[in-house]
Amino acid sequence: MLKLFCGLYGTYMSASPSQKNNPPAREKILFAAFDLFHEKGIQATSVDDILKHSGTGKSQFYHYFKSKEGIVHSLLQQMHQRLKTDTTINPDIESWSDLERWLRTPGEMQESCSCQRGCPIGTIAANLAPKDELIRQDIQLIFETMKIKPKVFFATQKAQRKLRKETDPDSLATFCVSLIQGTALLSKVERSTTPFNSGIDHALIYLKSFKID
Numbered sequence: 001m002l003k004l005f006c007g008l009y010g011t012y013m014s015a016s017p018s019q020k021n022n023p024p025a026r027e028k029i030l031f032a033a034f035d036l037f038h039e040k041g042i043q044a045t046s047v048d049d050i051l052k053h054s055g056t057g058k059s060q061f062y063h064y065f066k067s068k069e070g071i072v073h074s075l076l077q078q079m080h081q082r083l084k085t086d087t088t089i090n091p092d093i094e095s096w097s098d099l100e101r102w103l104r105t106p107g108e109m110q111e112s113c114s115c116q117r118g119c120p121i122g123t124i125a126a127n128l129a130p131k132d133e134l135i136r137q138d139i140q141l142i143f144e145t146m147k148i149k150p151k152v153f154f155a156t157q158k159a160q161r162k163l164r165k166e167t168d169p170d171s172l173a174t175f176c177v178s179l180i181q182g183t184a185l186l187s188k189v190e191r192s193t194t195p196f197n198s199g200i201d202h203a204l205i206y207l208k209s210f211k212i213d
Contacts, residue, residue: 026064028054030078033071038120042072042127069135072124076138079121083145090146093153100204102149106180107196110187118188122181146180147173163210172207179203 023031032054036045047068051061065071083090089109091102106119117123125139147170154169179199186195 025054025056025060028056029061029064030071030075033068034075034120037072037075037124038117041123042068043129069132072135073138076121076124076135076142080138080142080145083142090149093149096208099150099153099207100200103176103180103200103203104197106184107187107193107200110184110196111193115187115191115193118184119181122185143177146177150176157211162212164212167210172210176203176207 029050033045033050036049036053045068047058047061050068050071051058065074089105091098091105093099093102110118121139121142124135128136128139151169151173154163154167154172157163158165158167158169183196183199186199187193
């Protein structure tokens, strides 16, 4: 069975060679939609764009999805699931070295596409309209899931009395996710990971200032 994996900075398909050459229509549509949403955003992508990019027809589209928003919801659900299970895009954090790796992983993924794209979740979020409540909830869930590993790390460090007692693990985890989103956007604009890496360097100094030597 062909599976679509939506990473934070790219889309990947896992299947046998024959399936990759001729994937099912639903997967073709999802793959094309993610690629276009990531490149142009939701509002700038039409159903016709998705059909052209996927090589599918309207009857196939509406057989699987009621609307463009339905595709976005399906893609975000896949992203959320992958965040929970794939340590290549969401590494475990058990040490400060692990935390640095976790913070730098999105930059490495962004560099692999020559910084021509930012975070697809951020791109989709930037296109949210007031009516897109389901999509907003999907994105909120993804961001909350992103926060879990750094939050647990900071909480564990605090419980072991390795962080100052005023440390707020949830606030620090929110800071980490916000940092990644902001520096990814700057790196896309500048076509360079310099803003990303610089932001991470300074963030690590700040985060380690909570340590008890």
